[in-house]
Amino acid sequence: MANSSMSSWRWFHQLGSPKWFYQKSAKWLPWLWAITTMLLAFGLYYSLYASPVDYQQGNSVRIMYIHVPAAALSMVGYLSMAVCAVIGLVWKMKMSFMAMRAIAPIGALFTLITLFTGSLWGLPTWGTWWEWDARMTSELVLLFLYLGFIALHSSFSDRNKADRSAAILAIVGAINVPIIYGSVKWWNTLHQAYSVTKKGAIAPEMQTPLFIMIGAFYLLFAIMVIVRLRLEIINREAKSKWLQAEITL
Amino acid sequence: MSSKQSEPSSYSSSCLEVKGLTISRNEQVLLENIDLSFTSGSITHLFGENGAGKTSLMRALAGLLNHDSGQICWRGFKTSHPEANFSQDLLFLAHNLAMKSELTIAENLQFYTDLRGKSVSRSEIQTVASELRIESLLERHFAELSAGQQHKVSLSRLVLESAKLWVLDEPFVNLDARTRDWLSDKMMNFAKKGGVVIFTSHQAIDGLKIHQKVSLTHKDRNEQSEAAA
Amino acid sequence: MFITLLKRELMLARRNWVAVLIPLFFFIMVVSLFPFAVSPEAEFLRQIAPGVIWVSALLATLLSLDFFYRGDYQDGSLEQLLIMSSPTQVALSKVVAHWLVTGLPLVLVSPLLAGLMHLNYSPDGILLERGHTPIMMFSLLLGTPSLCLLGAIGMSLSLGASRNGMLVAVMILPLYVPILIFGSAVITASLGNSGYNAQLAILAAILLFALTLTPFAIGRALKVAVS
Numbered sequence: 001m002a003n004s005s006m007s008s009w010r011w012f013h014q015l016g017s018p019k020w021f022y023q024k025s026a027k028w029l030p031w032l033w034a035i036t037t038m039l040l041a042f043g044l045y046y047s048l049y050a051s052p053v054d055y056q057q058g059n060s061v062r063i064m065y066i067h068v069p070a071a072a073l074s075m076v077g078y079l080s081m082a083v084c085a086v087i088g089l090v091w092k093m094k095m096s097f098m099a100m101r102a103i104a105p106i107g108a109l110f111t112l113i114t115l116f117t118g119s120l121w122g123l124p125t126w127g128t129w130w131e132w133d134a135r136m137t138s139e140l141v142l143l144f145l146y147l148g149f150i151a152l153h154s155s156f157s158d159r160n161k162a163d164r165s166a167a168i169l170a171i172v173g174a175i176n177v178p179i180i181y182g183s184v185k186w187w188n189t190l191h192q193a194y195s196v197t198k199k200g201a202i203a204p205e206m207q208t209p210l211f212i213m214i215g216a217f218y219l220l221f222a223i224m225v226i227v228r229l230r231l232e233i234i235n236r237e238a239k240s241k242w243l244q245a246e247i248t249l
Numbered sequence: 250m251s252s253k254q255s256e257p258s259s260y261s262s263s264c265l266e267v268k269g270l271t272i273s274r275n276e277q278v279l280l281e282n283i284d285l286s287f288t289s290g291s292i293t294h295l296f297g298e299n300g301a302g303k304t305s306l307m308r309a310l311a312g313l314l315n316h317d318s319g320q321i322c323w324r325g326f327k328t329s330h331p332e333a334n335f336s337q338d339l340l341f342l343a344h345n346l347a348m349k350s351e352l353t354i355a356e357n358l359q360f361y362t363d364l365r366g367k368s369v370s371r372s373e374i375q376t377v378a379s380e381l382r383i384e385s386l387l388e389r390h391f392a393e394l395s396a397g398q399q400h401k402v403s404l405s406r407l408v409l410e411s412a413k414l415w416v417l418d419e420p421f422v423n424l425d426a427r428t429r430d431w432l433s434d435k436m437m438n439f440a441k442k443g444g445v446v447i448f449t450s451h452q453a454i455d456g457l458k459i460h461q462k463v464s465l466t467h468k469d470r471n472e473q474s475e476a477a478a
Numbered sequence: 479m480f481i482t483l484l485k486r487e488l489m490l491a492r493r494n495w496v497a498v499l500i501p502l503f504f505f506i507m508v509v510s511l512f513p514f515a516v517s518p519e520a521e522f523l524r525q526i527a528p529g530v531i532w533v534s535a536l537l538a539t540l541l542s543l544d545f546f547y548r549g550d551y552q553d554g555s556l557e558q559l560l561i562m563s564s565p566t567q568v569a570l571s572k573v574v575a576h577w578l579v580t581g582l583p584l585v586l587v588s589p590l591l592a593g594l595m596h597l598n599y600s601p602d603g604i605l606l607e608r609g610h611t612p613i614m615m616f617s618l619l620l621g622t623p624s625l626c627l628l629g630a631i632g633m634s635l636s637l638g639a640s641r642n643g644m645l646v647a648v649m650i651l652p653l654y655v656p657i658l659i660f661g662s663a664v665i666t667a668s669l670g671n672s673g674y675n676a677q678l679a680i681l682a683a684i685l686l687f688a689l690t691l692t693p694f695a696i697g698r699a700l701k702v703a704v705s
Contacts, residue, residue: 346553348553352489
């Protein structure tokens, strides 16, 4: 009994070994960069040049090709932080906490991009760069959640405590995200002063570039997380022999 | 890394076992792969220089500090296991005295015995207080006492609460000779009745019969354990 | 054991009754600032009353958290409580005491604020027979426990941190958004003579949800704080 739990522990330990990840990710990164650059270049060309102009929104519809993927990643980012938090707390996996910490600022950045492109789109469409629209308001609250997480994590001198505290906050936040989204949506329908909601189904010639861009953003997000995670490993494992050997090589 | 006991080690009903305990802080290993066992009726003196991890070890034993690997068992069960009844058996006295300054001495002591579900009569509290010469202070607020008197209040918990394991961080520090003797006496009595005592101290305590000495050394992480005569 | 813990919290609050009254003063003062800042006109105050009362109640709850957690953390009592009883029970006893000592008094003084904000006049300035005060109190009664529960998570998480105070607010205010929305919506709906049962039901649902889940999170956070 004790023995079998020991061996499953070890399996997790290997999966979450900083050394293993550091060495493997060095091999993944060039490939990831190549695919992402190609996808991003193709997606940008397709969406900014080769796709049709919206008959109502004109060229400002093209902001959507950045806005929608960024919005998707902003939420996926928070969710993956919470998943890392659960894994870290339950299986005491250090790598998981490191990944959680690596994701936070990147998720916040994507949320910021979402808000920025949203207001850029809002300026010609609504006539104002900020409208208390349900989606935008939810993104704003999501940004606050990210900032709260980052603020908490950076307030501890003991890293172990910082990881575990921030993990609890990430889980609580993730459970709250749908509740916040639901209530903001309800609140928004109550005060419907201005609302330009998305119309009907999206045209297929717009759908393809959007999917390409979403794919490219996922990869970009992954690359940024991996790079930050590698920095986090260097930071935390600075005293370990394998890392010293790795860096002096 | 073995620990020997001067008394025959029968796997008795109240026994604390530490196996392969590793504790680290900020990726730095404080204690590595420690095996210790504390038998019923034994008094263990933990010593070592500052920063050797004595307090960390005690806090890990008390279940406050997370350990990276290893096990701590009480009566054959992990200490977190409900069957071990560890929270009721353990009495941990730390540097912080954990007394509320806005409550009286009697109220502070009463709360801790209530929390153990043990009813303690007023006269029991008075007896301990008079042994420690603080009986006239029972109705005073904790904040009004001198540091030495406050320490005595904290020590009286040892007698009032029926714990089976005492984990005491520097209990002898700043005590007058009389109280030091009182404490050694209580410790030996407690051990005689089958209790387990683990304490840290920088100096040797005259008149206290110690069954096991554990030395923790800084950095090179070799803990030695020797049987006392 | 829970009763012992709760009795202790209440006894400590009684000994520090001034510290416990401060959030109440704060609540009244913040609300009475708005006429100065905007306008003392009855119609205007009535319109902003739901939001003002709810935001003030929310801030008062947040600022009063410290008393119930910080002291025990600093003098080592929290360690002893967590060793001798379960973290969830410690968490619940603190939240219940916090609500009884600050949340409930907030509900009880709120009629005074309803008066200050002219909540009980009809738009043409006639005193209503049955004002909006009871429904406002009911919304606060359902909402403040949730505020205490969620706030306790932030407070416990910030205990071991080097900066606090503001940190708790930054972590917890986003989580308060749903409670704020539905809490003030109840009063607004009542003012507009429309139905408010759905909003009350949602407030109750949030409370039940928070009550079942947050004690574990708080307990866990307290354990981390003492480690």
